[in-house]
Amino acid sequence: MxxxxxxxxxxxxxxxxxxxxxxxxxxxxxxxxxxxxxxxxxxxxxxxxxYVYRSMKGHVIIEAEQSGEDQIDIDGRTSDHILDVAKSMDNKIQSVVRFLDINGMIAGPKSSFRYMGYGFDVVRGEATRGEKWIWHTPYGRPLNAGPTSQILVGKGLAELLGCPMEGRSPKTLPDGRYLDYNEQLPCFTDTMQMTALTSSSKMNSWDAPIVGIVDATFRDLEDQWLMMPLNDAQTFAATKNVSSLGIVLKDPSKVYEFIDEFKKNLGSQKIPLKITYWKDHESATVxxxxxxxxxxxxxxxxxxxxxxxxxxxxxxxxxxxxxxxxxxxxxxxxxxxxxxxxxxxxxxxxxxxxxxxxxxxxxxxxxxxxxxxxxxxxxxxxxxxxxxxxxxxxxxxxxxxxxxxxxxxxxxxxxxxxxxxxxxxxxxxxxxx
Amino acid sequence: MYSLRLGLESLRQHARRNMIAGAAIAVGLLATLSIIGFAERTNAYLAAIAMYVEKPGHVAIIKKDGLRRRLVEPKKYSLSSNEWNDLNRYLEKDPAVDFTAPYLFGFGLVGNGCKSQPFIVTGFDITKQKAVTGHPELKRIIPEFRSLTRGEELWSSSQKSPITLSGGLAKRLNKSAKLPAKAFTEVIDLKECDSNELKAKLASDRNVQMLTQDFDNRLNAVDGEFVGEFSTGVEITEKSAMQMPLTLLQDLLRTDKISYLGVFLKDRRQAHAYAKSIVRSMANQGVFIDAYTWDAELWNQNYFAGAAVLVVTELFVGVVVAIVVFLSIMNTLTIGLAEARREIGMLRAVGYNPTQISYIFTVEALAMGIIAVIVGSIFSMGLFRVISKLEIPMHFAGFSQDSTFQILPPVWSYFAASAFLLLLVVSTNMVLSRRYASQPILDLLDRGG
Structure with a gap:
């Protein structure tokens, strides 16, 4: 030395x-x-x-260029094409979930309430949430791929719809994961009626029971949050469109290279698409x-x-x-x-x-x-x-x-x-x- | 007296080590003031949005047990016009109250003829709301905040049924307050809704139709005239909010009730005491209410959680900075005393006792500390002023408008932080110097330096 x-x-x-x-x-x-x-x-x-796993939005979000205030959706054919391209790149992609934004009014026992949320691919959603968040409902159960209609609501909305939440705590593991609460709450027994406007601005209604309660992520959304299977949401809105697709990558460190390659493979589309890394997305402002x-x-x-x-x-x-x-x-x-x-x-x-x-x-x-x-x-x-x-x-x-x-x-x-x-x-x- | 002179003389003689110790104190002061100042600024911003934008009022008065229940049974758990009048009569006479403002909430669907969007609406007394948005405290804390972003305010409009839409909702409805108003009276063919020509015509048409369920669960609809675009100040509601005069919303909901009465006090620091006293006073008059202060967890959860996180952060950083600065000061003083070991030995040899020697070093440290906190305070003030002047853009998480990065420690914090640091320096020095001076004289003289 x-x-x-x-x-x-x-x-x-x-x-x-x-x-x-x-x-x-x-x-x-x-x-x-x-x-x-x-x-x-x-x-x-x-x-x-x-953002990536529990909300199922993934590392990369695909939506129409004018998806914001203009609320332009991706048509069914383009959405299928995106899924095909994603399949051809499955060595880089872990899962893809499609979403359709929904909003309207839901009738409770004594009054009606405003709701907003999205419909999503149930099975693909489970894959995106992964082992850790496959059970993402503190009360009740997650959506399943069965044929019966079903919805999940935020804690606040559940309370307004007749589920007393005061004094209840979810069963969790030390790392925050939820365990099955194993108890039916009062609002799970009734069928709720939702109304919304279809894609052609006609009023439509939909009946479904609440099967579980989810976290809406933000406090201000708790009183309005609602989720349902994508097929139900599309039937309810009388459309084959989707609002966005979320892709989870196997290697998130190469996200920008992936976006470039995906754009190249996708080619030009009738409706211009916006492909964004979640951190750059409008929803990640907070x-x-x-x-x-x-x-x-x-x-x-x-x-x-x-x-x-x-x-x-x-x-x-x-x-x-x-x-x-x-x-x-x-x-x-x-x-x-x-x-x-x-x-x-x-x-x-x-x-x-x-x-x-x-x-x-x-x-x-x-x-x-x-x-x-x-x-x-x-x-x-x-x-x-x-x-x-x-x-x-x-x-x-x-x-x-x-x-x-x-x-x-x-x-x-x-x-x-x-x-x-x-x-x-x-x-x-x-x-x- | 001679010890005092010796202490002050030492300050000059040991300029190098005193400068280092002084720099540590000044930086410690700057760090402490920065943390207090940033937390204070953030807290003031959150509070101003909570009190004057999100849920206006220093104290909110609602029907007893109505906080959540009014959402489920609005008819039963909203304040009736009689209760509201009783309250107003009482509050108008109260010298602690500046003014009151009634608020009513609702939701529904708003359409432009082609498409409809869900909305949440706040109805208010427009003259009272003018006073709320122009409140001196809001203007002082967030001078850059603009509620109206385009068009005209509800109180300036000559329309019979004026409404304002949040910027995001206006865009979703393809309306713009920037364009000159031009009524569109033709029958709309829904197939044409995506055509640019129809979109352009609808953008200038100020008429919108609102549909909702009233307090008796019946459907009701009214027309409104879109006169302006506003900002809710909060990101999550920017795409779905609407404002209208209280009377128009009462028509829409077919009620004469209000959701809550916002009370603005002359001194909002009295809010907690006032909230308690108003519940008692009104109960004595047979009006049963609940009163929430603007910072109550149940009333303004976002503010409450934000403020709690701020306090924890402030405490954590404050404690860490205090310990690091304390160690640095202790280190500087220990080394200073070690360097002055022979000097201490000489003083002991000529008859000074450890207490007198400790006094000399304490005077030196106090003088150095006072200079350091004065310099540190002046430097901090200058730096914070420069930062304010630079108007560095900053976006508070969850809020929709840009603000500026500012560090605004209150005046008391300069004195409190300075006093704390001086106390730290003086007490540390007193203990250390006394310990040094209590050693045998020969040891001090032999092994000094």
Missing amino acids: CIAVQLAFQSVLSNWRHSIATLMSVSLGFMAVAAVHGYIADCESSFVQV YRSLMGIMRVFEAFMLLIIAFVCVLSVINTMARNVSQRVHEIGTLRAIGYKNSFITWMFAWEGFFLGVTGTIVGVIGMLICSYLLDRAGILYSPALVSQKVLLRIALTPNAFLYLGLVLAFCSAATAAIVTKIKIGRNISELLQGHA
Whole structure:
């Protein structure tokens, strides 16, 4: 090992008392930034679960170019063509689900209520939700592929339609998955009547029992949310159209390449199509703005922590250099250059940063474990369901953060040393630094 | 007195280490103020939207037990005109009340002749609503907020049945308040609905038809004249919201009732106490109501959850920053004392006792701390002002209008954060310096430096 590294390592060990506050600053700073980053990573993963899998919208959303306010749908033939293209690319696609947006009024025992939601492919939907969310109903059961009509409603709408929800809690696994509630709620026994306008603006009605209750994702939608099988929705709206298709990819990291290839394979269509990565989609505005704020917050934290850590390292190094000025003079006297001494202290700073990071990683592991054990639930703004407060462990981020802190410490140490030892050998031997 | 002079002299002599310690304090202050200021700004934004846009009122008065039940049985759980008049008479005399505004909610289908869309509608007294949207607190917190985005306000319209549509709903109905009004009186052939020519004609036609189920569960329809486009301020309702005068919505729902009465207080900080007292006072007069403050979990769940997350974040970051700054200060002070070890030994040798020496170092630390918090406060104020001037666009999650990134710590937070940091510095220094000065004189003199 290089002599400068060896000396630096020994110095860190022998001066550990002087370095302890700096070590604590570095490790605590590491933990603070890693905790914020881990929280953001966990939020991101929750968003992916909700947007991509639970809502079944997938990584890639296909809809008509004018699907927004103009509400242009994809006709049945184009939708079939999209499914064919998807089938030809099944080495890259895990599942595809078709959706038809629905809205209208549903009659309850004492009044009628507005509803909105979508019809979806039941079997394909199960494949998209995957093992984790195949059972996505806290109460009742998910839709099945049977021939009888059936609907799922949001918790708020279920309450308005006669299902008392107060005091009920769903049965869940520690990771948040739902278990079968195994109890029929009062509103499951009646058949509900829905009215809506067909694609040709004629009033139509549809009868179906509620078979389960789902999370509407956003609190403001809970009183209106409704889902039904796609075939029922299409018959109800007297159309073969679909509003959108959602594709789950086997490798989401190559989403933009996939979109380009899919567009090429699809060719030009009568109704221009819009193919969007879910993060860029209009429905993900909340995700984008929330994550944007969090990233700014993370950068701010990193800046503050880095500055305070640098101040700590400046002090420690200034003290170490002053204390070892005789030693530095002797090294210079026997032929070592200033650059060697600067490197030696820079390594010392680096080791401080690395040791602080290691302590920080251990601290993070303990905190994350304790937080998981505590099972703290909180209600995030806008979201209807309580979520578990967690800090994700992100080894890559730990590595980068550790390196940033170690290099910051090393650079600071090098600068401080260079300033302090810029004297001649006799001055250093006399103890001036 | 001499110790005081010595302490102040040390401040100059140990300029380098004091500058570093001072920088740590100033940065700690900046960090603390930034967190408080950002949380304060976000909270103020959420509160302003909750109180003046989403569900207006500092206190909302509803029929007893009607919070959810009025959705199921609106006839039974809405405030009748008698109850509403009794309330108004009482509230008008109350010096704590600025004004009141009645609100009625409904939903249904709105059509343009070709296609229909579902809507949720808010009916209000238009003169009262003008006061709500022009409320000084809303103007102060979100000066850039515009309720009306195109066309004219309901209170400026000369139409008999004016309505405004949210921007998204207007677009879905192929209506635009930007175009000059031109009535379309021909019979529409539904097959032509997708033709651009008919779409263009309908876009200028201001007439819409609204269909709903009234309070007695019977179907009812009325015509409305679209006069303007508005923003709900909240993303999720931007494509389905409608506003109209209270009387028009009462006609549509065939009722004289209201969903709730929004009470605006002269001092909204009194909202909690007022909500409790109004329930009691009205019960004594035989009017049974529930009153919710604007920040109540059951009334404004989005605000409540948003504010709760803010408090937790603020606490977490505040504690972490405080610990990191504390460690940094402790580190700086420890090293400073270690460097001054020989000096401490000399003072002990000439007769100073540990308490007096601790006093000298505490004076030095206090002076350094005061300079640091003054510099830190001035720097923070300047920085926050520059940030405000830059008008950096920012989009609060879930809200439909862009705002600006601002850090606005209240004045008290400057004093509180400064006092906290000074206390931290002084107490840490006092303990550490006393511990150092209590060591044997020979040890201090021999191993100093």
